Amino acid sequence: MATEEPAWPAGWERRLRPMVTVLPYAVLAALAAFTAVLRRDSLDLVLCAAAAVWNLALFTARPAWRDRPAVVAVFLTGLNLFGLVMVVRDPWFGFYSVALYAYAFQIVGWPRELYFIAAAGVVAGTAQATGLDYASWAGWLGRAAVIVVNVLPFCLIAWLGEVMVRYQTGRERALREAREANARLEAALAENAALQERLVEQARAAGVLDERGRMAREIHDTLAQGLTGIVTQLQAAEHLADDPPAWRRHHAAATALARESLAEARRSVNELRPERLETGRLADAIAEVAATWSDRHGVPVAVTVTGFSRALRPEAEVSLFRTAQEALANVAKHASSATRVGVTLSYMDQQVALDVRDDGPGFDPLSLNGGFGLVAMRQRIEALSGTLQIESEAGGGTGISASLPLEVSP
Structure with missing residues (x-):
């Protein structure tokens, strides 16, 4: 089911508000004055007054009712009936169709506004067709043609207005979504920058820990092992003090271990491979x-x-x-x-x-x-x-x- 859309954007609605708050009373007042001066027909004056009271009671004095589709439909149907009766009596009341068109365009959403635009066109066409011979088919066809000429252009205008409103609404929605997407993107970029900072900091901390672990392993594999071997050889030499050849053998082994450990320690500091892997x-x-x-x-x-x-x-x-x-x-x-x-x-x-x-x-x-x-x-x-x-x-x-x-x- 089609949903009703506002007839005009908010800005236009504010600009055109006088057309439904002032124009109908001004038109009725002018028509009543014209009638009083030229015709002095009391029934026409009564109809003008009744239309004004209807307008005041169901629209002007009751702003809350304007959001009720059923009340608005009754209100516009009554106004169009007043207009039709008045133009049947006197064709110059066809000018009242201006107010009827204004109401149909302003206070009824799409697509229901087409019904009331057509009704206003019938009022205007009836006034314009006064004088045609209704006793012949030609007269009725002429009357129908005049009404169609009044109805179709205004319905087309309403359709073009709806297209414009939807285009404008879609454009504003797209712009709003683009702004929201940009805001989300900026937030995501800021979050990613903060995350990148944390990752860099964590990587730096992990690098420090890895380097500490590497140095600890290298020290253990070079200095610690070498010192352990040196201590072992010196302890063995101490127990063999009475055996000079054995003592010299352990002493030489301790000396070789010290030199080897020193070389390995230097290589570890320089992050080089063990000497034996360098050469074989x-x-x-x-x-x-x-x-x-x-x-x-x-x-x-x-x-x-x-x-x-x-x-x-x-x-x-x-x-x-x-x-x-x-x-x-x-x-x-x-x-x-x-x-x-x-x-x-x-x-x-x-x-x-x-x-x-x-x-x-x-x-x-x-x-x-x-x-x-x-x-x-x-x-x-x-x-x-x-x-x-x-x-x-x-x-x-x-x-x-x-x-x-x-x-x-x-």
Whole structure:
């Protein structure tokens, strides 16, 4: 069902308000004066007065009724009947159709206004057709033609007005929606800017934490391991003071460890790879560090490489190398009674794995407190989407297995 729309925009409605508040009374007053001066017909004066009273009672004095479609319809129907009776009696009352048109255009919404515009056209056409011969078909056709000439143009004007109103309403709605969209966009941009600031701050904080973790791991893997080895060698030398060759061997090992740790510390500060990875492949670097560790601690280490050896991403090689270093350091620290150690580097289709196993006393993994060395190993491996597993049992030795996705270096 079509809904009624205001006949005019709000601005035009204010400008045209006098047409329905003043014009009808002015037209009736002029017609009544004309009638009184020229014709002195009391019935015509009564009709003018009745129309004015009808207008006053149902429209002017009752502004609240103007929003009631049924009351407005009764009001306009009565006015058109008054107008039709008056033009039948005297054709000059056709001027009253001006007020009828004004009311139809102003106070009735689309499309009901067409009915009252047509009624006003009938009043005006009846006045204009006075004098035609109603006894013949030609007279009736002429009367109908005059009425149609009055009705159609004004209905067309009403339709064009409705098109204009809808266009204007649509334009204003589009402008309002555009303003609202711009306001939402500005709010979203401001929110995104604030979010970007928070993200930058969080990234900065995360970078600081990552750098602290990296430095802690590097210090542990260089200085801490080196100092632990130096202390071990010096303690051994202290117990062998009566055996000069053995004392010199442990003293030389402590000196070499100190120099190596110093070099590694400098490289860590400069964010470089371990020296052994700078000069060789991962498998060779692990074999070299295992051989050095075996010479120092007198425990044989078997290094095995399976699969097709290939170059990995630098960070992956560093993580696996440091894991091997830490695992061997843990054997020296916690499994000094071990008689053999096995290190296996496996290149598979989708991943590369490192296993370090010893036959030491082992321990209960559930009672493991998680020293920094193990934490650092896990952080290194998991940061590259890898996994780290620790397998051990009392009297059954210990195994550390690290695996990383196999992404070869470019």
